[in-house]
Amino acid sequence: MQLEQLASGLTVAEASCPEEFGGLSISGLTADSRQVKPGYLFAALKGVQVDGAQFVPKAVEQGAVAILCAQDSVDQLRSELPDTVVVLGSEEPRHALALMAARFYNKQPKVTVAVTGTSGKTSVAHFVRQIFQSAGHAAASLGTIGTVTADGRVYGGLTTPDPVALHAELNRLTEEGVTHAALEASSHGLDQHRLDGVRIAAAGFTNLGRDHMDYHPTIEDYLGAKLRLFKDLLPTGGTVVVDPGEKYADRVIGVAEARGLQLLTVGETGKDLKLTGLRQSGSAQVLTLATPRGDYTVTLPLIGRFQVSNALVAAGLAIAVGHETGPVLRALENLKGAPGRLEFAGHTQNGALVVIDYAHKPDALENVLAALRPVTEGKLSVVIGAGGDRDPGKRPLMGKAAAERADFVIVTDDNPRSEDPAAIRKAVKEGAPEALEIDDRGEAIFEAIKRLQPGDVLCVAGKGHETGQIVGETILPFSDHEAVADAIAKGGNE
Ligand SMILES: CC(=O)N[C@H]1[C@@H](OP(=O)(O)OP(=O)(O)OC[C@H]2O[C@@H](n3ccc(=O)[nH]c3=O)[C@H](O)[C@@H]2O)O[C@H](CO)[C@@H](O)[C@@H]1O[C@H](C)C(=O)N[C@@H](C)C(=O)N[C@H](CCC(=O)O)C(=O)O
Ligand SMILES: Nc1ncnc2c1ncn2[C@@H]1O[C@H](COP(=O)(O)OP(=O)(O)OP(=O)(O)O)[C@@H](O)[C@H]1O
Numbered sequence: 001m002q003l004e005q006l007a008s009g010l011t012v013a014e015a016s017c018p019e020e021f022g023g024l025s026i027s028g029l030t031a032d033s034r035q036v037k038p039g040y041l042f043a044a045l046k047g048v049q050v051d052g053a054q055f056v057p058k059a060v061e062q063g064a065v066a067i068l069c070a071q072d073s074v075d076q077l078r079s080e081l082p083d084t085v086v087v088l089g090s091e092e093p094r095h096a097l098a099l100m101a102a103r104f105y106n107k108q109p110k111v112t113v114a115v116t117g118t119s120g121k122t123s124v125a126h127f128v129r130q131i132f133q134s135a136g137h138a139a140a141s142l143g144t145i146g147t148v149t150a151d152g153r154v155y156g157g158l159t160t161p162d163p164v165a166l167h168a169e170l171n172r173l174t175e176e177g178v179t180h181a182a183l184e185a186s187s188h189g190l191d192q193h194r195l196d197g198v199r200i201a202a203a204g205f206t207n208l209g210r211d212h213m214d215y216h217p218t219i220e221d222y223l224g225a226k227l228r229l230f231k232d233l234l235p236t237g238g239t240v241v242v243d244p245g246e247k248y249a250d251r252v253i254g255v256a257e258a259r260g261l262q263l264l265t266v267g268e269t270g271k272d273l274k275l276t277g278l279r280q281s282g283s284a285q286v287l288t289l290a291t292p293r294g295d296y297t298v299t300l301p302l303i304g305r306f307q308v309s310n311a312l313v314a315a316g317l318a319i320a321v322g323h324e325t326g327p328v329l330r331a332l333e334n335l336k337g338a339p340g341r342l343e344f345a346g347h348t349q350n351g352a353l354v355v356i357d358y359a360h361k362p363d364a365l366e367n368v369l370a371a372l373r374p375v376t377e378g379k380l381s382v383v384i385g386a387g388g389d390r391d392p393g394k395r396p397l398m399g400k401a402a403a404e405r406a407d408f409v410i411v412t413d414d415n416p417r418s419e420d421p422a423a424i425r426k427a428v429k430e431g432a433p434e435a436l437e438i439d440d441r442g443e444a445i446f447e448a449i450k451r452l453q454p455g456d457v458l459c460v461a462g463k464g465h466e467t468g469q470i471v472g473e474t475i476l477p478f479s480d481h482e483a484v485a486d487a488i489a490k491g492g493n494e
């Protein structure tokens with residue numbers, strides 16, 4: 001693609017060879033010098049760890065023909081580079097890169113919705129995809145568990161991929177015939193402009209609790225990143241889906257009202273999908289809903305009050321993009337939970353239940369244990385750990401949530417990364433002094449399963465769908481699913 005076409009209107013061109021800028025064709029783009037190939041545009045971005053500007057010489061050596069950088073780096077780079085390399089400055093280089101990526105990979109699904117919030121994004125995206133599929137559309141969901149389509153799942157590294165990877169993926173899916181997509185918008189992704197340029201028709205908010213305080217200096221900053229979805233990315237005419245009863249929902253509604261966006265509200269105080277009743281029925285929940293299209297009774301085949309919230313936001317998003325209320329609500333009756341989210345993992349030989357969940361923050365732990373309590377006839381146990389190189393403040397709070405809501409807690413490791421695992425466990429135990437501490441996660445799971453009695457329930461929390469334990473720079477193969485299966489097979493609790 002011609003650089004002129006790629007950059008038009010986005011940047012102040014600082015090319016010393018304007019004639020070359022005019023005719024220059026770009027073969028690809030990236031913000032990672034290690035990915036540069038001949039003919040590429042390299043975006044030199046200031047990151048959390050390093051300033052990408054230091055990799056410009058390497059990028060040029062590898063064949064980069066154009067550099068996108070912060071406006072204030074232009075003069076410096078210009079003076080260091082051969083005249084043949086075009087340097088483009090931008091006040092917002094991350095935004096400019098994302099819009100360039102959207103132009104370079106110019107195909108996107110006809111209908112794309114996005115969801116943000118502290119917890120529930122993966123579940124909502126997973127549900128929206130199933131609702132779209134039930135209406136006969138070729139649909140995909142993109143997020144923490146990767147890209148999921150009717151053909152299966154391709155694992156991706158980040159919840160919200162970097163803009164080049166995201167636009168490339170949307171282009172690939174569209175070429176394969178996908179017409180409907182549901183995206184997870186993480187706060188990092190929103191803050192780093194990874195979703196800029198994605199055409200979003202409706203955006204949902206689940207909730208806001210403590211998370212990522214290692215990255216966002218204050219909760220206001222964290223909320224601010226989430227609000228970007230509604231302030232900057234959802235275009236006029238788009239619809240915001242929210243439960244007004246959620247903490248901070250007023251801030252989301254405030255943005256929608258200030259911008260004159262459409263608002264679709266769900267939940268007990270919602271107007272469009274108003275939850276008028278909820279009761280347990282075995283391992284399902286029966287919802288009664290009042291809607292502008294009439295009243296409905298829906299049997300949701302999932303446990304946990306939070307899954308009701310997630311299902312309503314998902315249904316709201318589908319309705320927001322034009323789907324009929326009746327069929328959408330019928331589709332909720334066949335929903336499958338996302339892998340590793342309150343997922344059935346097995347029964348022990350003496351009949352106790354083991355589930356795997358991704359709760360790795362205090363609110364999520366509280367919610368998942370509250371969801372399991374009503375289905376627990378005996379004792380409720382939980383295995384928890386907290387990730388290294390992540391908000392240390394959440395560790396004792398996770399311990400406390402587990403100690404308050406479960407009858408028995410084992411504290412173990414969950415991706416210690418560069419930190420001392422013992423120090424992480426100690427911090428978790430500050431909130432759960434009675435907890436048993438077992439460093440090896442496989443042994444912790446075995447010990448928890450060994451102690452189960454008939455009627456007990458064990459929740460193995462924190463890793464969900466993950467397939468590795470990150471220790472230092474190494475990812476050791478590890479799956480909670482396999483560890484649970486091994487422990488059950490070894491028995492010890494018949
Ligand atoms: C803290 C954070 O979000 N970092 C992300 C960010 O990196 P950064 O720009 O700050 O990177 P940096 O290491 O300082 O480098 C600066 C620039 O130099 C470039 N570079 C670096 C080295 C080199 O040799 N050559 C080179 O060009 C880098 O590509 C980058 O463009 O942008 C990169 C490209 O998009 C991401 O890969 C990277 O994610 C890191 C790996 C990460 O772990 N992120 C996690 C925390 C994250 O984003 N999580 C969220 C939320 C998860 C959830 O709760 O659901 C997610 O969306 O996954
Ligand atoms: N609406 C909700 N409210 C509170 N907790 C929830 C909600 N939905 C899910 N959870 C809990 O949070 C965990 C993660 O859920 P999910 O993966 O859907 O959220 P997420 O926002 O994508 O999380 P992440 O940011 O880590 O990817 C679940 O395993 C469950 O314990």
Ligand SMILES: N[C@H](CCC[C@H](N)C(=O)O)C(=O)O
Nearest residue numbers: 360386387390414415462463
């Ligand atoms: N998206 C989250 C996932 C955390 C999962 C947990 N297993 C951990 O490693 O802390 C994060 O990167 O903070």
Ligand SMILES: [Mg+2]
Nearest residue numbers: 121122144159
């Ligand atoms: Mg997720």
